[in-house]
Amino acid sequence: MGFLFLSCAKDFNLKKIIVSITNDISTDQRVEKVCNTLLNAGYEILLIGKKNENSKPLERNYSTKRISVFFKKGILFYAEFNLKLFFILLFTKKNMLLANDLDTLLPNYLVSLLQRKKIVYDSHELFPEIPELVNRPFAKKIWTVLEKTILPKLKNTYTVCNSIAAFYNDKYATDFKTIINLPTKKEIVKTTFPINYTDEKIILYQGAINVGRGLELMIETMSFLENCIFVIIGDGDIFESLKEKVITKNLTYKVYFLGRKNPEELHKITPLANLGISIEEDLGLNYRFALPNKIFDYIQANVPILVSDLPEMKSIVLNYNVGEIVTNRDPKKLAQQIENLLKKDFTITLEKAKETLIWEHQEELLLSIFKGAK
Structure with missing residues (x-):
């Protein structure tokens, strides 16, 4: 009773x-x-x-x-x-x-x-x-x-x-x-990457496929990057126009669209990347103050990040030393920065950051x- x-x-x-x-x-x-x-x-x-x-x-x-x-x-x-x-x-x-x-x-x-x-x-x-x-x-x-x-x-x-x-x-x-x-604290679980590739470095974007996300810039940049592929996960307003842009620029062998994935699938795919990007444009206050959750998903997966020179994203890179801030949005110069960034090792700082940013x-x-x- x-x-x-x-x-x-x-x-x-x-x-x-x-x-x-x-x-x-x-x-x-x-x-x-x-x-x-x-x-x-x-x-x-x-x-x-x-x-x-x-x-x-x-x-x-x-x-x-x-x-x-x-x-x-x-x-x-x-x-x-x-x-x-x-x-x-x-x-x-x-x-x-x-x-x-x-x-x-x-x-x-x-x-x-x-x-x-x-x-x-x-x-x-x-x-x-x-x-x-x-x-x-x-x-x-x-x-x-x-x-x-x-x-x-x-x-x-x-x-x-x-x-x-x-x-x-x-x-x-x-x-x-x-x-x-x-993100919640998780153990890293890897899977087979859902596309066929050889030994190229994987540059990853995951999130909304909308205007101002810097995706057009990254597609332009891929023309100047060797031994790299760019993988886009997500869906949105400009999904089809981006695919057309890739075809027009003859980059279908370097840029891949995986569509929308659920969190469980992302958790297994993200750790396979060599670099995660969040290079939004400064299109008003909403993007200027943006702090996308994909940044923290990358960090939790031990993936270094490249972010825009905007206050909230910039503070994460500066405070935790987990990647770099875009120094120039010219495609050729951005490609050079990415090449140099991919040669750096952020293992120790990423491990430390992922314990805090949960x-x-x-x-x-x-x-x-x-x-x-x-």
């Missing part, structure tokens, strides 16, 4: 958090880590995301729900998704709401007001500053107004790097904390945000 009472008491006190994102649940590693941390701390989790035609089956220790949408992109997609999300949030039992990025914030905020529920906000980026909105002033204005209206009213907020936290705190007098998007060291601060939510 005593055991039954304790079990019931535990269930009664269990807090349920609804977590929402607009992308495919299966590929968002940050959200998965947050959900697992909260689950292990005793919270009940429901994760809501978008259902794609190619969405893969999920095996999670917490509940998930995918929203089917008729419109696949643009303002109609966001309108449809957010309307459906609003009603799901409204009629689902919960104690707390976690909105990921500005594109899920409105329905979460409205439900938090209507039902007096606590809300936590995780900003993965400076959403109104994403390159896709640079030439779309009307859409950018809508997101900016939404951000300006809601963010100053939020009390429980965190983001991916110090630069974004400082930006929001200065602009809106908020109290954003920094939860860096670090998700487990972020969990205490993350949980304090939820436990102290106002």
Whole structure:
């Protein structure tokens, strides 16, 4: 009887958090880590995301729900998704709401007001500053107004790097904390590389295939690199145009596209690379403050990195000595830098960095945000 009472008491006190994102649940590693941390701390989790035609089956220790949408992109997609999300949030039992990025914030905020529920906000980026909105002033204005209206009213907020936290705190007098998007600690497991090659050095890019990622520059650079191949893992808006560019430049034997891979597959492929790149362009504040999780995935796989001369990425290289910062974005000069970089040994510094730059060291601060939510 005593055991039954304790079990019931535990269930009664269990807090349920609804977590929402607009992308495919299966590929968002940050959200998965947050959900697992909260689950292990005793919270009940429901994760809501978008259902794609190619969405893969999920095996999670917490509940998930995918929203089917008729419109696949643009303002109609966001309108449809957010309307459906609003009603799901409204009629689902919960104690707390976690909105990921500005594109899920409105329905979460409205439900938090209507039902007096606590809300936590995780900003993965400076959403109104994403390159896709640079030439779309009307859409950018809508997101900016939404951000300006809601963010100053939020009390429980965190983001991916110090630069974004400082930006929001200065602009809106908020109290954003920094939860860096670090990988969990893992043992390195290698597999056979999924393409045929001989003894070439592997330069790897993994992540979104969108404008401003420096991928066009790397393709140009491959014309000047001997004994190297460039492997691109991911999908995005410019995927097809990049493939056409590779064909046009007759580089199909040096540049390979592997498409989207799940985290488990990436964990086995990444350690096979000789160099990981993150050479985003300075296309506004969102890229200037970027601290991509692929940088830390490379480090965790003992792969040295080459990054843009932008503050957050630059600080990782300078503080941990795990690679180099791009000195010149001319393809021929960049090729020379890569050739020299591939001759260097970063084994010792990578081993040291990978022990520090792990998700487990972020969990205490993350949980304090939820436990102290106002």
